[in-house]
Amino acid sequence: xxxxxxxxxxxxxxxxxxxxxxxxxxxxxxxxxxxxxxxxxxxxxxxxxxxxxxxxxxxxxxxxxxxxxxxxxxxxxxxxxxxxxxxxxxxxxxxxxxxxxxxxxxxxxxxxxxxxxxxxxxxxxxxxxxxxxxxxxxxxxxxxxxxxxxxxxxxxxxxxxxxxxxxxxxxxxxxxxxxxxxxxxxxxxxxxxxxxxxxxxxxxxxxxxxxxxxxxxxxxxxxxxxxxxxxxxxxxxxxxxx
Amino acid sequence: xxxxxxxxxxxxxxxxxxxxxxxxxxxxxxxxxxxxxxxxxxxxxxxxxxxxxxxxxxxxxxxxxxxxxxx
Numbered sequence: 001x002x003x004x005x006x007x008x009x010x011x012x013x014x015x016x017x018x019x020x021x022x023x024x025x026x027x028x029x030x031x032x033x034x035x036x037x038x039x040x041x042x043x044x045x046x047x048x049x050x051x052x053x054x055x056x057x058x059x060x061x062x063x064x065x066x067x068x069x070x071x072x073x074x075x076x077x078x079x080x081x082x083x084x085x086x087x088x089x090x091x092x093x094x095x096x097x098x099x100x101x102x103x104x105x106x107x108x109x110x111x112x113x114x115x116x117x118x119x120x121x122x123x124x125x126x127x128x129x130x131x132x133x134x135x136x137x138x139x140x141x142x143x144x145x146x147x148x149x150x151x152x153x154x155x156x157x158x159x160x161x162x163x164x165x166x167x168x169x170x171x172x173x174x175x176x177x178x179x180x181x182x183x184x185x186x187x188x189x190x191x192x193x194x195x196x197x198x199x200x201x202x203x204x205x206x207x208x209x210x211x212x213x214x215x216x217x218x219x220x221x222x223x224x225x226x227x228x229x230x231x232x233x234x235x236x237x238x239x240x241x242x
Numbered sequence: 243x244x245x246x247x248x249x250x251x252x253x254x255x256x257x258x259x260x261x262x263x264x265x266x267x268x269x270x271x272x273x274x275x276x277x278x279x280x281x282x283x284x285x286x287x288x289x290x291x292x293x294x295x296x297x298x299x300x301x302x303x304x305x306x307x308x309x310x311x312x313x
Contacts, residue, residue, distance in 0.1 A: 036260075040246075040260075041246075045250060050250050050251075050252065051249040051250035051251075051252045051256065052249075052250075052252040052255060052256065054249065054252075054256050055255065055256055055259045058259055058260060058263040059259065062263065097270065098270060101266045101267070101269075101270050102266075104266060105262060105263050105266050105267075108259075108262050109259040109262065109263065112255045112256075112258055112259045112262075113255065113259070115255060116252060116255050214267060214271075217271075218270055218271055218274050221274045221275055221278050222274045222277075222278075224278055225274065225277045225278040225281050228278070228281035228282060228284075228285050229281050231285055232281060232284055232285050232288060235285070235288045235289070235292060236288070238292075239288075239291075239292070242295075
């Protein structure tokens with residue numbers, strides 16, 4: 001842990017994030033730019049779904065991010081509960097709106113893909129319902145932070161919600177096997193490797209990587225803003241007391 | 243060109259998908275950057291106020307000043 005604690009120092013974190021940010025920002029522009037060109041122009045139409053398959057290049061990475069960010073939020077929450085390090089709480093809190101945004105994108109683009117392919121915008125099947133619950137978990141987590149004035153109490157309550165909600169993550173993953181209705185099963189993260197054609201897998205992976213570096217950029221900005229917000233809070237309290 | 247926007251008849255579903263993705267991602271990006279800039283400005287003004295205040299109190303007592311400018 002001492003190695004991790006070195007990065008947990010807020011001053012060192014500020015220096016490190018300032019050094020990393022420009023590179024991550026450039027990488028994000030390059031990856032998403034390449035991903036968009038590939039997804040909209042340079043990749044083939046599907047033999048069954050025709051051009052509608054292009055929705056996949058935003059829908060699937062957004063859904064992956066919704067899950068990945070939730071797990072990151074839960075891990076930081078656990079670290080915050082166990083080691084009481086404020087930077088872990090700040091990381092978890094900063095994750096939530098980004099994860100909620102990606103989950104919302106996955107749900108809306110899913111509806112826009114479902115209408116032409118399934119003939120319906122929405123169906124209460126396992127995958128769709130568990131993704132909607134993921135969105136509500138994010139919103140509940142954010143509401144809990146708002147509900148307390150004291151950051152210490154808020155972080156503990158929110159962290160417990162985040163950890164209880166982790167049970168939803170494997171449910172989302174296996175939902176397409178347990179309740180096999182309209183949503184198609186996995187074609188990338190599956191036993192025996194991806195079954196999707198490389199001409200579609202590559203643009204998908206480039207887009208997913210671009211979404212990941214975007215997440216890092218926005219997360220670092222939000223964490224820095226939150227660190228400053230706490231200093232402002234302390235200074236205002238000192239001023240009010242004097 | 244219109245063939246590109248038509249997307250084999252699926253344009254009405256594909257473009258709104260990319261549109262909402264861009265809207266949410268850019269919205270989050272702008273909101274996060276704005277709150278960072280706003281907090282930087284507010285903290286700077288609070289710290290300069292505190293500095294003034296501690297310099298003032300320094301004239302009355304000879305205790306060493308504690309300026310919180312270690313940013």
